Amino acid sequence: MSFGKWLRDRRDSLGLSQGELSERSGLSVSYISALEREEPNTRAGLPRQPKIDKIDRLARALQVGVNEARQAAGYAPKTETPTFNLAESARIALLDQNLSPEDQAEIIEEMTIAYNVIMERRRLRRERQQ
Numbered sequence: 860m861s862f863g864k865w866l867r868d869r870r871d872s873l874g875l876s877q878g879e880l881s882e883r884s885g886l887s888v889s890y891i892s893a894l895e896r897e898e899p900n901t902r903a904g905l906p907r908q909p910k911i912d913k914i915d916r917l918a919r920a921l922q923v924g925v926n927e928a929r930q931a932a933g934y935a936p937k938t939e940t941p942t943f944n945l946a947e948s949a950r951i952a953l954l955d956q957n958l959s960p961e962d963q964a965e966i967i968e969e970m971t972i973a974y975n976v977i978m979e980r981r982r983l984r985r986e987r988q989q
Contacts, residue, residue, distance in 0.1 A: 861897060862897075863894055865931040866891070866894055870895075875921075877895070880917075883919075883921075885916060908932070911934060914932050914934070915929075953967070
């Protein structure tokens with residue numbers, strides 16, 4: 860399956876328009892459209908090959924693993940262990956909530972505190988079990 864078809868299928872499966880994906884990823888609607896239509900690169904005449912940073916942004920916006928998106932684009936998977944970015948995940952989740960930037964920041968801060976409390980509890984439980 861081509862990257863353009865993969866991208867369109869993933870976007871459609873989430874019920875997102877190209878504009879909504881643009882907002883989530885920070886990439887332009889015209890760029891996303893060109894990728895989905897498999898518009899060739901004007902200089903080389905070859906299919907457009909997005910850079911890895913753009914693929915990673917699309918992966919996060921589409922809520923898929925970076926490795927899956929990179930493989931769909933023809934890149935080898937990342938070898939290092941992916942890290943969980945709570946603030947970025949929360950920001951993406953809050954995009955559709957029509958909240959003010961201040962409310963979003965407050966929610967992200969509270970989610971970060973809750974996450975840290977949960978992780979500390981897990982650490983303490985593991986220590987007690989040993």
